[in-house]
Amino acid sequence: MLFAGVQSAKKHGETEERLHNAVTWRETPFFTEAERAALAPTDPAPLPAGPRPGLPPSGDRRRPYL
Structure with a gap:
């Protein structure tokens, strides 16, 4: 979906520079x-800030990848 949006923006004259700097x-x-x-x-x-219900502490989510 993102690719289609970028392609459409280019078709309508949007520049690469602006697309790359939108964020x-x-x-x-x-x-x-x-x-x-x-x-x-x-x-x-x-x-x-702080723990959010239903989500494990951030350290626990990262541990398998460290």
Whole structure:
């Protein structure tokens, strides 16, 4: 699905530079104020600190890979 979105954006004139920098939109000069206003609500909300019900502690999930 992501690939199709990128391909569509390119067909509609979006540049590689802007596509590659979309995740760092706050730090790059490639986006207008209107685009920044539209992108702002897409930032993930911070998660609360501490354990979350139903999830093991983060160390336990990583242990098999360390």
